[in-house]
Every structure is written in C-alpha cells, then in structure tokens.
Amino acid sequence: MAIVEARPFPFVLDPPATALIVIDMQRDFVEPGGFGATLGNDVSLLRAIIPATAALIKGFRDAGLPVIHTRECHRPDLSDCPPAKRERGNPSLRIGDEGAMGRILISGEPGADIIPELYPIKGETVLDKPGKGAFYATPLDEILREKGVRQLVFAGVTTEVCVQTTMREANDRGYECLLAIDATESYFPEFKKAAIDMITAQGAIVGWAAAVDDIVRAVN
Numbered sequence: 001m002a003i004v005e006a007r008p009f010p011f012v013l014d015p016p017a018t019a020l021i022v023i024d025m026q027r028d029f030v031e032p033g034g035f036g037a038t039l040g041n042d043v044s045l046l047r048a049i050i051p052a053t054a055a056l057i058k059g060f061r062d063a064g065l066p067v068i069h070t071r072e073c074h075r076p077d078l079s080d081c082p083p084a085k086r087e088r089g090n091p092s093l094r095i096g097d098e099g100a101m102g103r104i105l106i107s108g109e110p111g112a113d114i115i116p117e118l119y120p121i122k123g124e125t126v127l128d129k130p131g132k133g134a135f136y137a138t139p140l141d142e143i144l145r146e147k148g149v150r151q152l153v154f155a156g157v158t159t160e161v162c163v164q165t166t167m168r169e170a171n172d173r174g175y176e177c178l179l180a181i182d183a184t185e186s187y188f189p190e191f192k193k194a195a196i197d198m199i200t201a202q203g204a205i206v207g208w209a210a211a212v213d214d215i216v217r218a219v220n
C-alpha cells in the first residue's frame with residue numbers, strides 16, 4: 001500500500017489492484033479541425049495536459065500496471081448514436097459528417113483515434129464507447145474485474161463530461177476513484193475546477209484528486 005497526498009484526504013493506493021483509465025485523448029477532441037473545434041472550443045487548453053498525461057501513462061507502464069484507453073466514437077452506420085446526440089447544438093460539423101480528419105467521431109476514422117503522443121502500446125486495452133460514460137455499452141466492468149482491479153486512476157478529457165461521468169459510473173460499481181488533476185482538462189477551466197470540487201466534496205462522494213507526480217511515486 002502507498003499513501004497518495006490527495007483531496008479531500010490521503011488516498012490509500014494498492015498498486016496490484018489499480019488500473020489507469022485514459023479517457024478520450026482523441027484527435028477529434030484535442031486537435032484543430034476535430035469535433036471539439038467544430039463546437040467552437042479552443043483545443044489548445046486540452047493540449048496542455050499532454051506532457052503530464054504521458055508521464056502518468058509512463059509511470060503505469062513502468063510499474064507493469066494496466067493502462068486502458070477509451071475513445072468516444074460510433075459505428076459508421078450511426079446505429080449506436082442516438083439522433084438526439086447527433087442533432088443537438090449548432091456545430092459546424094455533426095457526428096458522422098466528413099471533416100478534416102475523416103468522419104467526425106466515427107470508429108476507424110483518423111480523428112477518432114488516440115493522439116500520437118499518447119498512443120496505446122501492444123497489450124493495452126482500447127475501448128470504443130458510444131456514450132459519455134465508459135461503462136455504458138462496453139465490457140469495461142468485466143475487463144477490470146477479470147484483472148482484479150478495485151481502484152481506478154483517471155486522466156483525459158473532458159473533466160466534467162466523459163471523465164466525471166465515468167468516475168460516477170465506476171463509483172457506483174464499487175471502484176475507488178482517483179482523478180489525476182494535471183492530466184485532465186476541460187474546454188472551460190471553471191468547469192474543471194467545479195468538477196473536481198464536486199467529485200471530492202462530502203468526504204470524496206465520487207472520489208479523490210491528486211497530482212500526477214504523487215500518483216506516479218505511489219505506483220512505482
């Protein structure tokens with residue numbers, strides 16, 4: 001066991017029972033011309049977490065612990081994309097439309113893939129998910145239980161949407177959740193702060209939050 005300095009109080013980390021989940025570090029969210037940009041967002045905010053996220057992934061790889069990557073994307077025929085999700089808002093391009101990196105958020109298209117800086121290596125799980133939460137319509141829970149995982153460290157984007165949704169899903173399934181503060185980001189910095197406040201409030205009602213360096217020290 002290792003103690004991680006965390007909010008709202010120290011997290012007791014059990015490395016053999018821990019996995020890292022890197023949420024949706026995809027070109028469509030992080031690079032210019034992708035889905036995030038078509039919604040009017042400044043993607044440079046998200047790009048700032050790439051070095052810290054790479055350090056966190058390296059820490060887990062060095063420790064021989066599982067790293068799981070998720071990608072928010074849909075089947076080419078959009079059969080797993082509810083019309084309400086596709087039609088919402090006023091983006092310049094919608095899910096499934098042809099964009100600068102192929103069809104927006106469609107499985108197998110360049111834009112839906114993980115950014116090169118954080119690309120999965122052989123043996124790491126890559127899960128395509130149609131929802132915001134990574135447990136919805138995926139085998140994530142079964143994969144984690146098979147590996148004996150009870151604790152999850154979270155990184156990725158965006159903090160208040162797919163990261164927070166997945167942490168809440170995980171918390172309800174009994175996992176202890178720790179968010180890596182400098183390896184997650186939002187297009188809206190005030191939403192990141194609010195999400196971390198919500199997650200850690202009321203005695204870690206959803207989970208804990210800690211710095212990447214402290215987490216890496218604990219797993220190695």
Ligand code: C5J
Nearest residue numbers: 024072157158161162
């Ligand atoms: C969003 C995500 N924000 N990965 N997706 O639509 O957070």
